[in-house]
Amino acid sequence: MALDAKIPQGEMDKKWNDYKGHVKLVNPANKRKLEIIVVGTGLAGASAAAALGELGYKVKAFCFQDSPRRAHSIAAQGGINAAKNYQNDGDSVFRLFYDTVKGGDYRAREGNVHRLAEVSAAIIDQCVAQGVPFAREYGGLLSNRSFGGTQVQRTFYAAGQTGQQLLLGAYSALERQVALGNVKMYARHEMLDVVKIDGKARGIIARDLTTGNTERHFGHAVLLCSGGYGNVFYLSTNAMGSNVTAAWKAHKNGAYFGNPCFTQIHPTCIPVSGDHQSKLTLMSESLRNDGRIWVPKQKSDNRKPQDIPEEERDYYLERRYPAFGNLVPRDVASRAAKERCDEGYGVGTTKMAVYLDFKDAIMRYGKTETGKTGMENVDDKTIFSLGRQVVQEKYGNLFEMYEKITGENPYEMPMRIYPAVHYTMGGLWVDYELQTTVPGLYALGEANFSDHGANRLGASALMQGLADGYFVIPYTLGNYLAEEIRTESISTDHEAFVQAENQVNDRLHRLMNIKGKKTVESFHKRLGKIMWDKCGMARNAEGLKEAIQQIQALKKEFWSDVKIPGEINEFNSELDKAGRVADFIELGELMCIDALNRNESCGGHFREESQTEDGEAKRDDDNYAYVAAWENKADQGWELHKEVLNFEIVKPSQRSYK
């Protein structure tokens, strides 16, 4: 099948407007007859369900948590980008578009990214109208800060809890539609298959996680807003329940998977402390506005950080990248940390950490405060304490979180940080309308592959999730549904529903009947280790080939030796997890295949075979300026389809942050 991204013709900055001007519409009376299924209630899912409910469609929304408010968007800390140019510092739609394409190392689709930049400003307006309490200045207007990979201040934030506030805004809009009867909410439900009739997505099979019963749900269209798949690595900053299952079922039903190997390893996370670790915690990128990253100049320096004098510290990001300093993009910052630790300059007990130090920022803010109040001859202790208050207001919750986890006070001691898996740029391949290769099946937010190329810039995930849900899908879905107004709701007694439900139940029984010896968790940990070692921050052909074999062996072992307690028809978290881990194992293999195929380095994908003399990622635009979209061929593996990327505006060049 030829891949048609359906990017509208015309000039870049007119495409979206032209599209909106000519797209097919569904009249209000017909909207009431059309049913839409939304899977996942994070920023993309909650905003889509709310916006579509407002338009009058009949929406059913599903989440596996006990309430839609718990989706993992809630944990996003630092902020959301928007091209408002409130700071008068030269920002514009074009700059946001340009930064995002460049930040993604020229592996994103320009048309989508431009649209994202265009709708970004309206997102902030919408959220403020919903009562999202963004940070404000004393004059009452909105405050901004900087994130990596940009030289303007375009990030809106609510302390270190921006994701929480945006999600609660979208959740409240969703609950309003529930109250109005436009959305029916199914919490503690997990989608276990897509139902296709005559080639179109027509519903899902979901499992009620409280009773364990499977259910059939019809929809004229199905929207997957189920997030990313970082948990394939076992340890990541994702929530424990975050999984690929919904997207993977879609993939096995004909939806191509785009750039699966593009994983974001976030530079500033709390380091692993031991084998017991179940997840990793992010320390927001916003901290790099004020924190300085360093390691000792001397290898294996065991002195306490406060005992290491200034001249014996290596602020390696400032040294290597003077133009962007501590605010280089995530992929660059992560690799630089790994490089220092691999060379033996790491700190802490495991030596796999670097320092993120706030002392200078605290003193700087402290001096500003003394200036404001006209204090004179102030001692350092007072300056420090005044500065500490400013830092606390900006990042207080993050500092508290750090102290709870590590038992160390980051106001006194620099934080120890190390990169960790955070976000997946890859996902279901979608066209400009966010439709997958299965008609009627859409993917929004992190679940799709579209906007971030090979590396996502900070504060852009929240922007994309809400852009897709509030401002893109309400238009593009209508273009499909306009042709469906004569399609009556299909009974879930239809053979396709019966068959899909039987398949789901067969698989559940198969899992329960293995009755092996090893726990689900033990398989997940082993998969994670293979992925982190061989498909993590650095990859090479030999390692990836080994990983593929190891994963295939692990899959066999899983299906013959996993032990799942309890019954199917009850609340059974182990069974839920087993299904997810089985899907992660298959995805892991595809990620390695994709990483092996892409014999170039770009963004977060670093092939050791392809680097510049000073160790930067070296792209190969002649051979790899395409989106790798993989088609699942069941037992025959996968077939690669290529969507060639045409850069009309931003001409690819070696990315430089020096």
Next chain:
Amino acid sequence: MEHYHMNLTLKVWRQKNTTSKGNLETYQVKNISSEMSFLEMFDVLNEQLIVEGKEPIAFDHDCREGICGMCSMYINGQAHGPWQQNTTCQLHMRAFKDGDTIVVEPWRSGAFPVVKDLVVDRSSFDRIIQAGGYISVNTGNAVDANAIPIDKKDADNAFMAAACIGCGACVATCKNGSAMLFVGAKVSQLALLPQGEPERESRVLNMVAQMDKEGFGNCTNTYACEAECPKGISVTNIARLNSEYIKAGLTTEDN
């Protein structure tokens, strides 16, 4: 920070489903690191139970970084355990010492029925939000975000109220099973912002009516909710809820 290992006795509430009777079961865990989180200690126990052919303990958890509000354990008689302003997932084992006995129960409240073991049903909170915990603004209707300046103090107070994670510790810890802190936080957030003004009266009346309908108790000002709230939501929000409720009751035409 000094690290150490410990052996512990756990007494955990086991209950097959909503209708069955539950009881405390005793378990031993060994060699627990002080660096583990409380839920990682539960992971160890559950792995142990599965290997022994027993059923693991059901508990709610998701983000494990203190923000999703899903974890909900009543530990040694305190919602979310001994640390102040903390969730169960962020409680770390250095809060305990070798040889300790730890009692773990689900949230205890009539409005939060037990689903299984330590898992409870908090959908009543969602229904309270449905009754009015929002601003009725359809997508695309908004004016420019800087069109209405908001006093920083009001914005900050609204944010502090909005920091509620909806975990239900306030209800679980209240002797009356009252949800006034949860409702007060949402009512306050929206009452403090100019955007919330148009629905100010109907919101508070409807949310309180739903709260009563769900079977939550009344507030008798013991402030236990504030003391146990993982996000430090202030009881000032309850005072504001009361004042909003009285004002709305006196002035709405519907009543």
